[in-house]
Amino acid sequence: MQNAKHLSQKGLTVWRIYGLIQTLVLLLLAVGVGAFNYFFFETTWIYVVAVTILILLGVAIIGIIPNVRWKRWRYEVREHEIEYQHGLFVIKRTIIPMVRVQHVDSEQGPILRNYHLASIHISTAATQHTIPFLNEQEAEAMRMRISELARVAEDDV
Structure with missing residues (x-):
């Protein structure tokens, strides 16, 4: 593709907003699983695992993936x-x-x-x-x- 164009730079911000929305949905699911676990099983290690996974997913979905997607779109x-x-x-x-x-x-x-x-x-x-x-x-x-x-x-x- 000789004269290929990139998407608008503002698209990065929109992908990040979409990632933030996805992360918030995951956060709500994690809170629900955590509440279920707390009331029925009373174990705390699952909170640490869920928060760690959520932080890693949030960094990937909001910070890394939009940059890669934008650089690859032509x-x-x-x-x-x-x-x-x-x-x-x-x-x-x-x-x-x-x-x-x-x-x-x-x-x-x-x-x-x-x-x-x-x-x-x-x-x-x-x-x-x-x-x-x-x-x-x-x-x-x-x-x-x-x-x-x-x-x-x-x-x-």
């Missing part, structure tokens, strides 16, 4: 295809021919809206592809460009 929109790749151990590289594109949507939830980001969803007959965390203006321009290129590619066939 995308490129060319005249005849869209290409993107991501992954650490298993690198997934996808090429979507423009003639296969049926429609393109942009999506923006409350967290993305707060950071002025949007995700692009590209639909073909059989699959759905997503390019996350693009700046709002870039996402809208990309959506329009892909729609235009797909229309031109369809006319050529």
Whole structure:
């Protein structure tokens, strides 16, 4: 991918927020298991194990994984295809021919809206592809460009 682009730097912050939410859910589960253990088994070593695991998972989910994901995400929109790749151990590289594109949507939830980001969803007959965390203006321009290129590619066939 010669002219590949990265996702927005703000995407790192959004991934960290998602990680924080996941960690809080895990914390609630750990508190529930701890309360169950305290009332029925009265052992304290399980608290130490649960807190240690939760701290390690929190550091990974909030601190490490978003950086790795951001560094590995690349995308490129060319005249005849869209290409993107991501992954650490298993690198997934996808090429979507423009003639296969049926429609393109942009999506923006409350967290993305707060950071002025949007995700692009590209639909073909059989699959759905997503390019996350693009700046709002870039996402809208990309959506329009892909729609235009797909229309031109369809006319050529």
